[in-house]
Amino acid sequence: MARLAFALDPAVEDRILADLVEAGHTIVARLVGWRDVLDGLDSLGPDVVIVGAGPSTLTSELLTACDQRGIRVIALADSDRDRAQATGLGLHEVLDARADVRDLESLVSGGVPVPSRIGEGDAARPAVGASGVIAVWGPAGAPGRTTAAMNLAAELAASGHSVALVDADPYGGAIAPALGLLDETPGFASACRLAGTGALDRAELERIAQRYSSPRASFDVYTGLVGPSRWPELTHDRVAGALQAMRVRFEYVVVDVGFSLERDEELTSDAFAPRRNAATFAALAAADRVVAIGLADPVGLARLLRGHAELVELVEPERVDVVVNRVRASALGIDAHAQVRQTLRRFAGLADATLLPHDGRAADAAILTARTLRDAAPRSPLRAALRSYVDGHLLPAPEPRRRTAALTGWRRRPAAA
Template sequence: MIGIAVSAPLEREDAIVREAARHGHRVAIRAATADDLVERLAARPADAEPRIDLVLVVADERHASRALVAACDERGVRLVALADDAAERARAQTLGIDAVAWADGFTAVEAAVRPSADAGREPARSRGRVVAIWGPAGAPGRTTAAIALAAELALLGRRTALVDADTTSATIAPALGLLDESPGFAAAARLARAGSLTVDELDRICQLVPTMGGTLRVLTGIGRASRWPELGGERVAEVLERCRDWVDVTVVDVAASLERDEEISSDLFAPRRHAATLAVLAAADELVVVGGGDAVGVARLVRSLPEARELAPQARCRVIVNKVRAAAIGLAPERAVHETLRRLAQVTPEACWPFDGRAADAALLEGRPLVDVAGRSRLRRRVQELAVALAPAEQPASRASLRAAERPRRRWLPALR
């Protein structure tokens, strides 16, 4: 990732921000004039993140100056000018600035800065991953799974964000006792549409939820289902792309419906009711499918699983059957679930999670993740196993963190008796 400072006319500036984000870079400073940019570079702390690797300006009198050239030389920052006509190219040559044509695309800008930006630096940190939590209609436990899994990933030392992209019944905010008058995910979508969504903006609009394993960054969902047009597919995809630079893992809770509205609409440009769900599945690196552990839940899972996998072709699909119990399926319920899914869907579930009403109710009552209120419950242990499987191999979980998670807080024990 390249950290960029920009000074350009507003329309060109917005285009630069969009193209930089699309190529995985971040615009950290936007200045109206060259003098303004010099002042902002001088005021920026040397250890501020992201580090400024490139100053990109339009080669005219307003946005490029000798003072800016001197400021960049003093800080060892690469300065590149956008010059699309003869006058701009002449000014860039006069100032001794390397010039590229915007018409050549952002790859030309990357090529101009890469020798100095990458020289002698450590390899860039790999971008974060997106984990989508989806399940068929009903109440298989998608939100409970999303919250619990995000908390477990934070316990394993990952910077984790929890996003509520459910456009029909967003419930992460009430489940965690958060205010949702100003939904964070909708705000992020609006910023993405304006081309001004940055990591700093995500930090500003998210809500912080402390857990025993670390702090979760939560983007709450829309409070009313009627607000679904705010979450268009392109906006949702852009938010998730920016989240990859924000955190290590983004856990996204989505709605059940996989309907593609264009198949029944004559207006191809109208908003799509379920565009958010489809965009999340298309962007996901991991797809966790949560189905109910009863006859109806398994039937719904078998019918909808092929379509979900088709919508997320690049994601690794992990099937979880939740609320598995003998009272609903019969003797040896886990074995029955495995055999049914292998026979009818040609899939082996990643795990069968037990029906643990005490643990789930305690988490909902306290507005906290399972790991905080029911550290020794069977359900929490199964969620922990999934989190370990999802954690990148190059960052193994420490034994100390896993042992700490096994010790429930004394204050929560009465709720589980």
């Protein structure tokens, strides 16, 4: 259910409050004007802001701030003038202040988040051409799959998109402790069970998700298995069904998958036994983009090259982006970046790879505080490299600005006397 903040006429608020609480929503604040709402967006962390459509509670500044944080705004119009004010600001979700509470609750629970306006920033980028499901894979040896997945989700969310982070590693999840979240109940396993019975709808996705809260970069998290003994819950069909439901609900779904690409059926004569790596194969098949990450040392590169050869037998090479983590001279010698690129080109024909610098101080700060790099070390080189990768490979290219727009405010210089 949603976290709601109000800035409404008292009579309207009294009429709808009890019904929204009874529907399961949480009221985080009852405020007076738009400035009160604006000041409380980061501290209160609402999912939806319900305001009056008049100028005292709805302004361009408030809409901009909510768009940047991925917060929906619903306006209740008490008159035609108020409705025209909200429409003029570009707000799409406007209801009559006298509308049935059931209509408002339906919009709060089932409405699709719509950006209030089309602007020029990252938050207003169109979703056309976006890579909806992103699987993060890497070979054995802790190459940084979980770190990459968490921070890709954070950077996508910071661009104004709705994002889910999924821990689908059948060998034991690490996302929950890395982000300081509870892991008693595996959220993704719950999603898979509900998908298997056809009961995974928007309300259930919201119920079983945990929220990683961050100013302008919050996202939903579906935690992984508490222990590897529960992997039979992640069957191929269930995982595929759960990811399909999330694809409808979110603009981006980032999935941390297991390392093994071994076909389980080759190890057992029981054709009907569950497959431990089924979740990995299902996620790779559903992914629009696969991020293959490996370590920048002789052992890590060898594992990445062997694993990449297996990976492209399952996934079209066009869907795979190669990322090399912890590039450093201490493990590779002089000009480490050139050595990595030469190795990838010579042994795998990979001419385009993303290299991430070794940044132990930033990674340690993120682990220590259970936060993403964006929150724990926003100026770190590692975070900058991940941000650059997201902008260049995962987000759709922004529409080019019209040249005439750059000349706004230009004035002719007075002629010399």
